Amino acid sequence: MAVLLRRVRPEDWRPVGVNALEANALKVVRSTDNRSVIAGPGAGKTELLAQRAAYLLQTGEAPPARRILAISVKRDAATNLASRVRQRCHRNHAGRFDSMTFDAFAKGLIDRFGQALPDRWRPRPDYEIIFPNDRDYRDFLYQQAGTPPSSVGTYADLQGIAVKTFERRHLVGTPLPLGGWSYPTVGEWAAERLWQRSLHEGKKSVLSFPMIGRLAELLLRVNPMARDALRLTYSHLFMDEFQDTTQVQYDLVRTIFHGTDTTLTAVGDNKQQIMRWAMAMDDPFAAFDVDFAGKRTPLYNNYRSSPELVRIQHVLAQALDTRAVAPVSQTTGTIAGDSCAIWDFSSPEVEAAYLAAFVAAEMRKHNLGPRDFVLLVRQKASDYAVVLEPAFNAAGIPLRNEAGTVGAVMLQELLAEEASELAIAILRLAMTNRAGRYWTESQEALAALQGITPDDEAAQSRLARELDAYAINLSKSHPTPPKSNAAARAIIDDILSFVGRDRLIAVHPAYGQGGWLEKVLDAAAVHLYASSVSGGDWSTALDAYEGVHAIPLMTIHKSKGLEYHSVIFIGLDDGAWWSFANDQLEATAGFFVAFTRAKQRVIFTYCGRRGARSTIAALYGLLEKAGVRTYKMT
């Protein structure tokens, strides 16, 4: 697609890379006021943000001296949006678009300005990130907190605090008071104790992401210079998957942007709210519409799924929201037979072999790649991988557990890390044929790290010569992929010293903190070696590193915002959905998210050995209502 550098007049601007946008989407793209867009799956909400970025950047409606900030709840959503904008905009324009997660945004603020926090709330610069669970809070409340002073309450009062809601209600429940709580309740007293312990009493400060979010909000509340800098920097703010926003994140946004000239656009789908366990607000859209005078604008199309799948989706949608309006599919069905079915297997082994053969045959029949399919599970993907992996390998399709970890890093996270992306681009450029795309990628990334602007021709050509010379040397010294972990690490280190460790840290502050860069480099080396053991050439090893020829296996949570030709959901049973009765709405929303990732087909599998189907009878009931049939597979 042609991307424009010259300025376009707003009235002449046309959507980029799609034929048309529905009327309401176009209104939001061109809007100058705050908007909330609640629309169903596949309605093009992420696409709308990408188009709005193109519009604002290409017309100059986002003034050239300012930038657009897009914040998402999850990392995949942030990278997905950034890559859509890069495809649609000239790199000079896309360079003014910052897409990141809430967590990365808050952490970036603490890493840059955190030392300006008052003593009471100031973390040490080498703080560590932790992911506490209920047991940690129980240990703290019952064993470590001590006894509150009598003016606050008794030990029994302390024990009366519900462990499950301590974090949400007390620890990060409200914005932090600058001077501490003056007349604390027992919950506030316990929260203050844990804050002080986490910040000051260990060898290092230890902080969870919600705590970092609260510190960032305090920082900007008491530091008008930092707050004004952000307000001036960003003319527009986008928030994707807004239904999953937490109170901590919302308060941070409100502190920075409330009452400013920054225009906000929030998009999401209440029916896909599956993060309540992770402290998502009950109704962030309602708060947004009140606080920011957000104008609600619905969308009616579905650009992802076939008409038959959209029909079934609507039956599920009504179970989540009786007022849901039937969307209009804008695509056509391309497969024969059932668009959705339940396959009932006698054993997980029979199931694995059948699915592998099925996927292999479908790939041939419809000219699809392994990444057009996804194997979805509710949780514990590695348990399923044990049985599925050998069967898919035997059918010639490697399986990749996206939730698997390499060293200290989750695989999916590693692949999106700048250090890993850059190393792979440089390796592709040096070691493989037809590497033009990687040449451009490496050159652009290095230029950004060195602060070389696209129009500085002299510096660009110097960089190009250095990159060429380095790539030639690298391929001479490593004609084959590494044969040990140490060899892989040496290659990664070599690339890093060419790129410049300090430069990388300067541009990505997260790398300068808590040993994260070391962890990423370690993981990259371990994964590079693991991808090389098959003994193939560099191209094969790098394809394996990126999982180009592998079918992904992931949980529903990981699949948010993604889409596939065919979704195979493994294990529609009480075992996987053990908590169904506790929160039926959230579980049904998860089911809805899984279903709506498919463009053409959804297969659910069942196997009696994994569990019954009585607790989740309601889900089976919905499928039955939609006319979905069950087949006994022997």
Ligand SMILES: Nc1ncnc2c1ncn2[C@@H]1O[C@H](COP(=O)(O)OP(=O)(O)OP(=O)(O)O)[C@@H](O)[C@H]1O
């Ligand atoms: N106007 C359009 N014309 C053609 N295709 C579109 C249009 N808008 C979106 N699409 C395509 O439809 C698919 C779904 O779009 P997108 O991912 O933006 O939807 P979404 O509303 O964010 O979905 P979800 O909430 O389910 O993640 C994508 O493949 C996208 O490229």
